Structure formats: structure tokens, C-alpha cells
Amino acid sequence: MKKILFALLAIVLVAVIGIVALLALVDPNQFKPMIAEQVKKATGRELVMDGDISWRFFPSVGLDIGKTEFRNPAGFAEENLMRFDRAELSVSVLPLLSNQLEIGNVSLHGGRVFIQTLKSGKSNLDGLGQAKDESGSDTSAQDTAKDTANAPKQAWALSLEGIEIVDASAVIRDDKAGTLTQVDKLDFVLNRFAPGEWTAASFDVTGKNGELNFQAKGNTELMIAKAMDTAELKKLSLQAAVNDPKNDIRGFTLAMDQFKLGEWSAIEFAVEGQIPDLTFDAKGSTRLKMDPALTVVDVQALDMKADLKGAVLPRPEMKVALKTDATYQLKEQKATLSNLAADIDELSLTGKGSFKSANVPVIRIDLASDNIDLDAFLGTEKSAQEQAATPAEGGQKPQAPAAAKDKDAEPDLSALKTVDLAANVAIGKFKAANAKLSDVLLKLTIKNGVLNMSSLDAKLYQGSIHATAKLDANGKLPTYRVNKQIKGVQVHPLLMDVAQNDVLAGTGDISVNLSGTGLSESRIRQNVAGTLAINFSDGAIYGVNIPEMIREARATLKGKKADYVEEERKTDFSAMKATFKVGNGVASTDNIDVDSPLLRVDGKGSTNLMSEELNFLINTSLVATSKGQGGKDIDEVANLTVPIDVKGNWTEPKFGLNLAMLLKQNNELEKKAKKEVERGLEKLLGDKAKDEGVKDVADKLLKGLFN
Template sequence: MKKLLYAVLAIVIVIVVGVGALLALVDPNQFKPLLAEQVKKATGQELVIRGDIGWRFFPSIGFTLGQTEFRNPEGFAEPNLIQLGSAELSVSVVPLFSRHLEIGHISLQDGRVFIQTRKDGVNNLDALGQSSKQAENNTVADQPTAATETAPQNQGGAEPWTISLEGVELVNASAEIRDDQAGTFTAISALNFTLSRFAPGEWTQAEFDVAGQNGELAFTANGASELFIVPEMNNAELKNMQLSATAKDKLNDIQSLTVTMDKFKAGDWSAVTFAVTGEVPALAFDAKGETRLKLSEAFDFVQLQALALESGLKGATLPRPEMAVKLSADADYDVNKGMATLSQFKADIDEISVNGNASFKAADIPVIRFAVNSDNIDLDAFLGLDKKETSSQAGAEDVGSTTAGTAPETASAADKNQEPDLSALKSLDVAGTVKLGKFKAANAKLANVLVDVKVAKGVLKLNHLDAELYDGSIKMQAMLNANGKLPTYKVTNKISGVQIQPLMVDVVDNDVLAGKGNITMSLAGTGLAEKRIRENVAGTVDIKFADGAVYGVNVPEMIREARATLKGKKAEYVKEEKKTDFSGLTATIKLGSGKASTTNLDLDSPLLRIAGKGQTNLVSEAIDFKVNTSVVATSKGQGGKQVDEVADLTLPIDVKGDWTEPKFSMDLAGLLKQNNKLEEKAHKEVERGLEKLLGDKAKDDDVKKVADKLLKGLFN
């Protein structure tokens, strides 16, 4: 037993003497020039160790390193590429005999990395890479050939090396990546990182916090996770991951972002939750959600399953002051193809609900495809357009100074000349379909809507829009080209069997026309500002209406009044609706030079034949039409009044005014000029009346002259 104690004591004495000799005879600082020389040889740059290098023997052998700087080449904004305040590293000796590398606690204090690309495109890493490559070539040239020396080989049956690390500590690190050529920079002002005991096959805890700036965006982040490295060192797992972050610049403020993940392993599903609160220009949001995530073992395919997102939105740019948005979907992303797909998605925006599929492919011009469906969308209710202000409210809002009253008119005039910004059409490749059970917009009500649209190379094509519309149908095609100085457009439209009056009442609040209508339209133009559309639109509109009426004018009543006037009597008053029935109405309207005109307006009814021509100014909205009405039958007609005495005569009617207030009047002068027979009847009726009043004196020449003068004044 004593011999054993003596042996152990001898070993201890040898170790102590060896350590003492090492401290006495070997000063690690003498290696500074050698280290600097080797770094210079390998990289071409200088290594400056300002602090001392010191030995450390407890609890393991290691060393400490003082302030150290790795220089940049000349001509860069900072002198150092890498600098370090201090560092500590130790290695246990005994485990080395068991082929196990046990590294003690690594501590790096006040480290900094600076990477810069100058305006001339030169990067401070370029010289480092070139020097490393040259050093590698020199090393290869200096190596002995295989005939003289071979690399050491693992002996058969030898145990593989294992490694463990007691911990890593990175304290108050900083970094800056600066690109003067692109005008960008990213700076890490403070980075702290800790890793507890780390060994393959064991779980370890990692934590970090960071603060920095990317351009004008300042950010902070902190997080924690447990980490597991498999013994083969070829894979890793995470669990209990937590991340919190903030970001802010002049326009955006991400006040809080949190992400949690129960676990992560390539090829397995992970449960993820997230929440974000913040503001972007004119919009505040508060969102939260969850999903299941899986990353393929090859790290090239990401899947999201049962993604659920809820968000509250507030802002002046929204259709409503406050909105609630919900989204559910499955999604995936193929890294190699750059393709993201969204399947079985459902989005609820307040009362609007849509569902479908979509895809996005990353490219210089992104490729987007979609298919969207919805049972019912009331765009007017969603935008609040169905809540019209009363005239009294509008009048109250207009109360103010003359200057205040003229401002909206000036703004309105500017809006009419403002072209929309269509630049986005040049940077998209979009194609898709939209199916809607019911749809309401601009108070027009459609059903079973199918839209097929495509945007590519600055051209928007509405391949077709099919819908049911007021007991009829609509089929439309359109094209919008945004590549010229001003956009150009073409529209073809066919409306079949539509009830015109309810459509006009809903859309333009005008019930002047009723009937079952067929309308074929072919229009084209340049410019989308309201004023340019009115000035430049050109094309034709063919109209065919059946079994309808024109409201606001009663032509038979006007005929009776004309008849009574010619007889020198007042027409018998009969309370009748102001409308003229027809069995058919046709017209071809030509648009161009800021006007819409027709020469073949034709209206047929059992009593009347109406033919007209004229025009309306699309800019001023003034109306100037001449309508000739012929009484073609002897019957009791509309209103039950006989019109025998004016049968087969043409009665001219002037239509003046504007779109909102059309005015109808009988052109009596034209009536007399066009119908000699009617003028003769008028003279006879006047003579008969004079004879009743004056007797034989009515035949006096002076009386006849006065009667003729009065008659001309009446009809001219």
C-alpha cells in the first residue's frame, strides 16, 4: 500500500514540476510573432495581439487571449476586419487518452466583425480569399509525394473520436455589413449568446439576444431553445423554441412579434404558434395564428398544414375603419422550383367569405395563379356605399366659406384628368378565375358570375365575364394595355333579355326606360381618366328593346293637346301616367369625338311609329334629339281617347335638357311646316270659330288678315 501511495505522490510531483517548468521556461507570449507571421502568410493581412497570452491549468489546461485585431487591407472605413476584446479556451488532458476531445468553457468578449464593399466593388474579404487560395497552393506544392510519405491512417478497430463542449459564451459582440455600392448596411450593435454543456447525443440549452439596424430599420430579438446533436454529427433537433422581436423605422413599427415551436426535426411535423402587433402607414394590425410545419430532410420542401390566422385591422386606407380578417389554408413551398402553393384556403373579411386555391412562383416577374369562389359578395355594403347621405346632411357639410366650397370642385376636376397608376401590370404574370353565386357592385345585382382574367407584360385581358343579370344574361370581353404613354382599352359586351328599368333604377337611379333589352357593345379608347374616356371613347352600341315604355312623356296625350289647340279648344283633362308604351325599340348609337349619336332610333307600338335622330354630348351631358311621331291607326289607343283626326300625321317632338333632367316638347312650328294637311285643318277650325263669334264680319279681309297673323304667331 505504501508503494502505491509513493507512486501516486511521485506522479503528482512530476506534474507539479512539469507545470512549474512550463511556466518558468515557456512564455506563450513569445509565440505572438510566430502567430502573426503565419496569419500574414496565410491571409496576407496582419494579426495584432495587443493583450497577453496566458496559461490556465484549472480545472483544465487552456489559455487566455487578450485584445486581438485582424487588420483590413488599406482603403476601408475601419482598420480591423475582426477584433476581439478577450478570449478563453481550455482542453482536458486525461480524456484525450480515451480518444475524447473535451473542450472547456469558451468565452469571447467584445468581438466585432466589419465587412465592407466599396463603391468600386472591392470587398475586404476579397484579398483574404485570394491569399488563402495561394497559401493552399503553396502547401500542396510543399507536400511530399505519396511514394515518400503517406498520410497517417486510422488503425483498424480504433475507436472514433468524440467531442464535448462545456459551454460557449459570446458577450457584447457587434458586426457591420456595409455595401457602399448598393447603398445598404446592416449593423449588429449588441449580440450575446450562451450555450450550456454541448455533447453529441445530449440536449443542451441555447439563448441569445441581439439588437441592431438594417438601413433605417432598428430591430431587437431574443430567443431560447433546447438543442440536440445526434452522435453522428449529421443532424440536429430543436425543442421548446421561443423567439421575440421588434422592428421600427420612420414608417413601420412592429411592436411585438412572438413565435413558439414545440420541436423541430427535418422530416417531422412541428406545432407553431405566432402573434404580431404593429403599425404600417395608415394601418394598425393585431394578428395571431398557428400551424403545423414540416421541412423535408433534404431541406428543399416546406409544408404548412392547418394554417389558421386571425387579425384585426384599423386604418384610414381600409374600406372600413375597422376590419376582422380570418384565413385558413394548407400551404407548401418547393425551394428548387421557387414555387409556393396555397390550397383549400378560406378567407373571411368581415361578412365577405371566399375560398379556393392559389400559387406563386418566384421569378423576375412573379407568376401567380388562382381560382377563387364565393357564395355572395355585396361590395356596396362592404364599402359602405349603400348608406347614402340625406340631402340635409350633405347641405350641412357644405356650409362654409366660398373658398371652402370651391375646393371640392377643383379636386373633382383634377380627379377627372388623373390617370390611374397601372405600372403594377408590367411587373406581374397573373391568371385565374373567380366564381360568385351572387355579386352586387355599384348597386347592380348579378348572379352566377364567372370571371376569367389574365395579366402579363403590361396587358390585362378579361377573357370572359359571364353572369345572370335582371332576368337576362351578360357576356363580356375586355383588354387593357398599359404599355403606351396612355393606356388603351377594348370592350365587347352582349346583354341579352335584361329587364332594363330595374337595372337603370339600381345603377343610375333613372326609370325613364322600361322593357326587355338586348344590347351589343363594341368600344375602344385611349386613356382611363374620366374626362379622356368621355372624349376619346369610340365604337357602336346596338339596342333592341321589346314590350316596354318610355317614362316621363305621354305622346298620345301630346297628340290630343295638339288636336285641341288646332281646334281652338282646351284638351279634356284625363289623369294618365306619363309614359308611352311600345312593342319594340331599336337604335344604333355611334360614339366618337366626345359625342354619342344615332340616326335610326325607331319605336313601334299599335298606335304610334316613332323615328328619331340626334346626339348627346358625353362631356357636358347635354341632349339634342328630334323625334318624329306618326299616328298610324284609328283606335281608342293609350288612354282611351280617339285620335282619328290626326291619323297618318307626323308630329315632331324635341328632346332637350341633360341626362338627369330630359325635357320633352312638341315642335308646333315644325308640325305645321311638315304637315300641310294639318295646317289647312287649323285654318278651317279658326275660320269656323270666327264665324261663330263675328258672323258675316268674319269674311271681312281685315279680319282674315288679323286671324292669319294670330295663327302664324301661334305656330311659329
């Protein structure tokens, strides 16, 4: 037993003597010039070690290194590319005998990295590892070859007990691009670095990029692997915040159960914050997988819900829910969505789509919805009549200059030049501007600043609509073209819903072919040109009773007042046709044709699109029958043409007899009848027809007829 104790004591004594000898005979600071020389040779840069290098023997052999700086070439904003205040490193001695390099905890305090790119494009990272020897040849390749030749035949096993970076900072400055990124503080801890083993890591970083401030911290467990495709990660937890003068992402959290190439990862996330005029709070979950070749990322069962508030929204507050599967192809930079289901308050959409990142992003959308009430969604359900009945605040009308300014304002169409879009939309029921459509099918594209609606088909008030349109935003002012075919539409409910106007009823066919320049209200009215053709059947014109006006005409011709008959103020028709030519702010027609069992109506006139004033003359002729609207009283003035003026404006048309034309017509008829009577008397009485007495009798008979 004593021998064993003496042996151990001897070993300890030898170790102590060795350490004392090492401290006494080997000063590590004497290696500083050699280290600096080797760094200079390898990098071409100066290494300045101002601090001392000292031995450390517990719990393992190691070194403490003081303040050290790695210089930049001349011409850069800071003297050092990299520096640190203090570093610690330890190595286990005995494992070295077995080709095992077991490094203890590596600790770096007060580290700083400065990377700069000058306006010329030169960087302080250029030339590292390419230093030249005295002959001017590149030594890096030679050194590599020598190292390879001298490499030990038996591979070394490497393990690192841990890495600790404390109070580090970094600056990445690009004068050519005008960007500046600063890491003000970085703390990083890696518990153990050993291939094939799990280790814990954590970090805490704060910094800024321009005006953008950021901070993030997190922790995870990771498997150190020799190849990236075998690396693993689990129990990831990340918290981050970002803000600048306009945006404030107050909180972003991400939790991932595990990550390994080719396997699914469960992810939960949440983000809240504020951008201009919008506050948001979103939470969600999904499953993610990346293929081993690092080419495709699959997202499955993405489920996100968000609460939104802000002035940019169509409503002050909105709730959005999104569910979808997705695939992202890294090489093509293309994301594809499938099984998409989106709920925006009461609006629900399903479909699929894709997005390809490019200078002009390529977007493809295929969406469907059972019911979209755009008026309810936008809060515009109140009818125009209700809005008109609501007095303006303070009892004052809006000021004219502000209204005029709004009418001249062109919409911003710059977005049409920033996207390549093709969309197909199907909607079961759709309501907009109080118009009700069903079975809506829409196809449109946007490319190179041109919006092309190749088709819009829908059912509309017991009829149908087919429309195409093109909008080109490439000129100084946008140009447009619209073609629309409406067939079999019930006009009265359509006008009531859209314009709160009940002036017309019937089954209508409408053909529209219009084009123009400028999309402000005033330019549309002034510059629109083309044709508008209408063909209505089995309807009525409300607000005017032409048979009643004919009775008034008959009474007027006789100098009497018409008897009052209580009838609805409308005029029935079996057909109504007209073609309007539009141009220079005016819509005009010369072929108004209205037929009914009682009436034959033709007319012409125009309406000013700027002032909305009406100026039409309608000539009404009677059918010689007592059947239909008006009864037998109308027979007394059969073959009489009644001229009617249509004045007023679009919302309040006014109808009235054109008395001047009516009286002129009456005088012409009387003259014509007098000539016919005189010709008949001459044939009947011969020379006696010229007798004054006979003429007086004939005149009295004619006056009785026309009065």
C-alpha cells in the same frame, strides 16, 4: 494505508512541481511570434497579440488570451478584420491520451468583425487561406496535403463544454451596393457542443441595416449532428422587433415544438405593429415539414386571424381570417395554396392559387364565393338620390376646379407591368354600384402591362350578360376595348338600382362595342368611340304621355285648350330600337324606331357626353284605331305626325311639342287639301267652280276641318 497516502502525496507533489516548473520554465507569451508567423503564412494577414497569454490550471488546463487583432489589407475603412478584448480556453489533459479532445468553456469578450466590399468589388475576405510561400506558389493546397498525410490514423473525438460570446459586434459594409448592416451587440451561449447530444443555446442581438433597426432574442435546444440532415431542434422560442422611420413591427413571436427534416413541426406565431396608414395584430398556428433533400416545405392547417385598422383599408377597421394548406418548392421558388378559405369581415372566399417568385411574379388564382355585396363592404350602399339630397357641408357646393382636376386624373396602372396573373372567379350573388348579378363567372389575365378579361358571364335582372374587355397600359395613355352583349334584361329595375332613373321600362337587349384612349373621366367621355345598339320590347317610356300630347296638338291646331284627362305620364310601346354611334364626345343616332298599338315613332338626335345634354327630335304618327292608349279621341287626328323635342339632360329629360314643325305641317296639309278640293269642284261643277261664291264656301269648309 500510510503507503497509499504517501503515494497520493507524491503524485500531488509531482503535479505541483510540474506546474511550478511549467510556470517557471515555459512562458506562453514566447509563442506569440510563432503564432503570428503561422497565421501570416496561412492567411497572408497580420495577427497582433497586444495582450498577454497566461496559463490557467483550474478547473482544467487552459489559456487566457488578451487583446488580439487580425488585420485587414491596406485600403479598407477599418484596420482590423476581426478583434477581441479577451478570450479563454481550457483543455482536459488526460483524455488527450485516448485521442479525445475535451475543450472546456470557450469564452470570447468584446469581439468585433468588420467585413467590407469596395466599389471595385474587392473584399477584405478575398485571399484568406491562399497565402503564397517565398517561391510564389499557393501553399494552401500543399499544407492541406501535408495535414492529410500526417493526420492520425485513429479519429479524434471532439467535445466542447460550452461557447460564450459576450458583447460582440459586427459591421458588414458593401460600398458597391451601398448597403450597411451593423450588429451593435451580440450575446450567445451554447451550453455544450458534443455530437449526438442535446444542448441548450440562447442569443440576444441588436443592430440595424440602413435605417432599419432590429432586435431579436431567443432560446432553443438542439442536437449537434455531423450532417445537416440529422440535426434536430426543439423548444424554440423567438421574440423580435423591427422598425424604421415609416414602419414599426413592435412584436413578433414564434414558438416551435421541434424541428427535424422529414417530420412535422407545430408552430405558433404572433405579430403586431404599424406600417403607413395601417395597424395590424395577427396571430396564428400551423404545421410545417421540410423534406430531407431540402427541396420542399409543406405547410398544413395554417390558421391565422388578424385585426386591421387604417386609412388604406376600405373600412376603418377590418377582421381577416385565413385558413389554407401550402407547399413551397425551393428550387422553383414556387408556393402553391390549396384548401384556401378566407373571411374578410362578411366576405367569404374559397379556392386555390399559386405564386412563383421571379422578376415578374407569376400568380394563378381560382376563387369562389356564395355572396359578395361590394357596396355594403365598401360602405357605398346609400343611393345617388340620398347622396344628392344630403347638402354639402356648410351648405356649399364642391368647388369646380377640384372636380375638374379629378376628372382629368389618370389612374396609376403601373401594377399591371409588375405581375403575371391568371384568375378565375365564380360568385353566386354579386352586388356592385347597386347592380345585382348572380351566377357570375369571370376569367382574366394580366401580363406585360395588358389586362385581358376573356369572359364575364352572369345573370342580370331576369336576363344575361356576356362581356369581354382589354386594357393596355403600355402607351403614354392606356387604351381599352369593351364588348358587351345583354339579353332579356328587365330595364326598369336595372335603371332604378343603378341610376335611380325610372324613365324606361321593358325587356331589353343591348349590344356594346366601344374603345378609347385614356381612363380619366373627361378622356373617356371625349375619346370613347364605337356603337351602342338597343332593342327593347313590351315596355314604356315614363315621364311623357304621347296620347296626351297628341290631344294638345289637336287642340292647338284648332286654337283651343285640350280637356284634362288624369292619366299616368307614360307611353307604352311594343318595340323600341336604336343604334348610337359614339365619337368625339357625342353619341348620335338617326334610326330611333318605336312601335306600339297606337303609335309609330321614329326619331334622330344626339347627346353630348361631356355636358350630358339631350337634343332629340321624335316624330310620332298615329294608328287609325280607337283601341289602346288614347281612346276614340285620337281617331280624329289619325295620320297626323306630332313632332316632339327631347331636351334637358340625362337625369332630367324634358319633353315638349315642336310647335313650329307642327304648324308648318298643318299649313302644308291645308294647302294640299285646298288643291284637292279645287280639283274636285272643277270636275263636279266645271266653269262654275271658279265662281267666287263657290270658292268662299269651299274655304269655310276647309277652315272648319283644320280648326
